[in-house]
Every structure is written in structure tokens, then in C-alpha cells.
Amino acid sequence: MNARGIVIWFTGVPASGKSTIAAAVQKELSARGLAVENLDSDQVRANLSPNLGYTVEARDENTRRLAWMSQMLSKHGINVIVAAVSPLRSHRDRARQWCEQFVEVFVDCPTEVCQQRDPKGLYARAARGEVNDIAGLHMPYEAPNGAEVHCPTHRATVDECAQAVLDKLEEINCLHLL
Amino acid sequence: MNARGIVIWFTGVPASGKSTIAAAVQKELSARGLAVENLDSDQVRANLSPNLGYTVEARDENTRRLAWMSQMLSKHGINVIVAAVSPLRSHRDRARQWCEQFVEVFVDCPTEVCQQRDPKGLYARAARGEVNDIAGLHMPYEAPNGAEVHCPTHRATVDECAQAVLDKLEEINCLHLL
Numbered sequence: 186m187n188a189r190g191i192v193i194w195f196t197g198v199p200a201s202g203k204s205t206i207a208a209a210v211q212k213e214l215s216a217r218g219l220a221v222e223n224l225d226s227d228q229v230r231a232n233l234s235p236n237l238g239y240t241v242e243a244r245d246e247n248t249r250r251l252a253w254m255s256q257m258l259s260k261h262g263i264n265v266i267v268a269a270v271s272p273l274r275s276h277r278d279r280a281r282q283w284c285e286q287f288v289e290v291f292v293d294c295p296t297e298v299c300q301q302r303d304p305k306g307l308y309a310r311a312a313r314g315e316v317n318d319i320a321g322l323h324m325p326y327e328a329p330n331g332a333e334v335h336c337p338t339h340r341a342t343v344d345e346c347a348q349a350v351l352d353k354l355e356e357i358n359c360l361h362l363l
Numbered sequence: 364m365n366a367r368g369i370v371i372w373f374t375g376v377p378a379s380g381k382s383t384i385a386a387a388v389q390k391e392l393s394a395r396g397l398a399v400e401n402l403d404s405d406q407v408r409a410n411l412s413p414n415l416g417y418t419v420e421a422r423d424e425n426t427r428r429l430a431w432m433s434q435m436l437s438k439h440g441i442n443v444i445v446a447a448v449s450p451l452r453s454h455r456d457r458a459r460q461w462c463e464q465f466v467e468v469f470v471d472c473p474t475e476v477c478q479q480r481d482p483k484g485l486y487a488r489a490a491r492g493e494v495n496d497i498a499g500l501h502m503p504y505e506a507p508n509g510a511e512v513h514c515p516t517h518r519a520t521v522d523e524c525a526q527a528v529l530d531k532l533e534e535i536n537c538l539h540l541l
Contacts, residue, residue, distance in 0.1 A: 220439050
């Protein structure tokens with residue numbers, strides 16, 4: 186197999202909507218018969234890094250592992266979806282460097298809206314003083330400068346965001362790989 | 364892609380010849396046009412687990428990661444080669460459980476011969492008292508009971524051992540997957 190898979194990397198603060206849009210994109214790619222693997226950060230952490238934590242160093246390590254696995258899968262023609270806060274530009278730039286075909290998706294949502302959504306209760310725990318390492322709140326989140334796709338989830342639906350990603354893949358001919 | 368890849372798992376004490384036979388098998392599979400990924404334990408450690416170490420717990424963790432990556436790649440039809448001491452039966456049994464098509468290769472060589480080969484200087488370091496955690500010497504190595512292939516590298520050549528693995532793959536029809 187020679188064709189490289191595409192790596193679609195969703196970045197954004199917690200509760201911005203990364204995993205939801207990623208799942209919608211995955212569903213559509215699978216429906217088209219494309220090989221696709223969803224490397225959800227939480228799942229990969231559970232399997233590869235149960236004790237890794239969320240320090241600056243740990244986040245660097247986690248995103249490095251995701252990037253390494255992405256390049257390995259994509260070089261065999263598997264399309265890869267990554268949903269990970271990946272707060273620093275260096276995290277995403279390393280992944281871009283390692284993966285031949287890379288699409289960065291900025292899942293963009295104001296912190297106040299994320300705090301209201303809070304599907305995992307993370308911001309509630311922060312409000313109770315139980316966590317103090319949320320990217321975009323306590324720790325830096327560097328918004329992308331040149332992401333291929335911008336998904337403002339406070340004013341666009343999941344379907345609209347997923348479609349924006351698919352349109353980009355169409356534009357760069359990634360949906361015709363297999 | 365529906366066909367599962369095969370996972371070929373080489374186990375044996377350090378310097379028994381795992382990586383050498385694995386490389387020979389990989390070369391042959393690639394020459395036949397099969398998709399194959401070689402998850403060499405040292406390389407995967409360097410990328411995923413730079414600080415993991417060689418305690419009983421760390422070895423369990425490392426082999427769990429290898430098994431997890433093997434199932435992920437193989438479910439997309441990639442054939443996977445793993446060369447890892449994986450000293451306990453539980454390490455290999457977990458991998459077998461997670462991977463649909465699994466071939467265990469016991470790379471078997473008396474410790475005295477491994478000590479003479481010692482390509483990485485590991486046994487020499489042990490002799491100088493610098494390391495004390497070599498499987499089969501200081502720590503347990505549980506030889507497989509029911510490995511699909513047995514490679515006694517002190518009395519068989521690399522080519523003979525690689526051929527024994529390929530014969531097994533042929534026998535179970537794994538070379539006709541793609």
C-alpha cells in the first residue's frame with residue numbers, strides 16, 4: 186500500500202467540541218469505506234499512559250505519542266483522527282512535521298460556553314478548587330495561527346463543523362485516496 | 364479493509380536473536396508486497412516510554428503497549444512484527460487475547476551462548492555488576508509452552524529460523540491475506 190493516510194488533528198480547550206466533531210467526521214469517512222482510526226486522547230492516555238498526568242511535560246509527552254502513532258498508522262494508508270487539547274503550537278507543529286498529510290482543525294469556543302457545557306464536569310471540579318491545570322483556564326492554550334479548518338462551535342452546529350472538515354478533505358483530494 | 368493482519372510476536376532472552384530473525388521475516392513479507400510494521404521493543408520504548416525502565420511492572424506496561432498497538436495496526440490489515448523479551452507468559456497471552464491472528468515465536472538460546480554473542484554489551488555490563496535486571500539471568504524468563512514456532516538459534520541459522528516462521532504463516536494461510 187503506497188497512498189498515505191491523512192491525519193486530521195482536532196485541537197481546542199476542554200469541552201470545545203473536539204471529540205463530538207471528530208466522531209461525526211469518523212462516521213462519514215467510515216461510511217465512505219475509508220480506513221480510519223480515531224485516536225481519542227483520553228482513550229490513548231488510558232491505554233498508553235495511565236499515570237501520565239497533565240503537567241506541561243506530560244502534555245508534551247502525550248502529544249508526542251499521539252503524533253508518533255499517527256505517523257505510523259498513516260504511513261500504512263490508514264486515515265487518522267486525533268482529538269486532543271494539544272495546547273501548545275509546538276505540539277501540533279511536531280505532529281505536522283511527522284505526518285505527510287496533515288489537517289489541523291481548530292475547535293474554537295469561548296471558555297464561558299465550555300464552562301456551561303462541561304460534559305465531563307471538569308470546569309465544575311475547577312470551580313470547587315479540585316483541579317487547577319485546565320488548558321485555556323489555568324494553563325496556556327495557544328490558538329492555532331494557520332489551522333486548515335476553523336470550527337467555531339458556539340455558533341456552528343456539529344454537522345456544519347464536520348462538513349467544513351469534509352469540504353477541506355475534498356478540496357485537497359483526500360477523500361479519493363482509496 | 365476487512366482482512367486482519369497477522370501479529371508475529373518474537374519472545375526470548377536478550378541476545379537470543381529476536382530482532383535479527385524479525386528483520387529477516389519483515390524483509391521477506393515486504394518483498395511479497397505485504398503491509399508490515401516492525402514494532403521493535405527498543406524502538407517503541409524510545410518513542411513511547413523513554414523513562415519506563417525494566418522492573419516487573421515496567422515490563423508489564425511495555426508489553427501491554429506493544430499488544431495494544433499490535434491490535435490497532437492488525438485490525439486495519441497491517442501485519443505486525445514484535446520483537447520483545449516479554450519474559451512472562453501473561454505478557455504474551457494478553458497479546459494473543461487482543462490480536463485475532465497471533466503467532467508466537469520462541470527464540471530459544473542457552474544463556475551461555477547469549478552471553479558470548481552479547482551484541483549490545485548487556486551481559487558484559489551485568490558481569491561488571493552494572494545491571495542486575497536481565498530476564499533469564501537475574502529475573503524470570505518463562506519459556507513458552509505452546510508457541511507456534513520454535514527457533515533454537517544456537518543450532519539453526521537465521522535463514523532457517525526465518526523460513527520456519529514463513530512456513531507457519533503459509534500453513535495458516537496468512538501469506539495470502541492481501
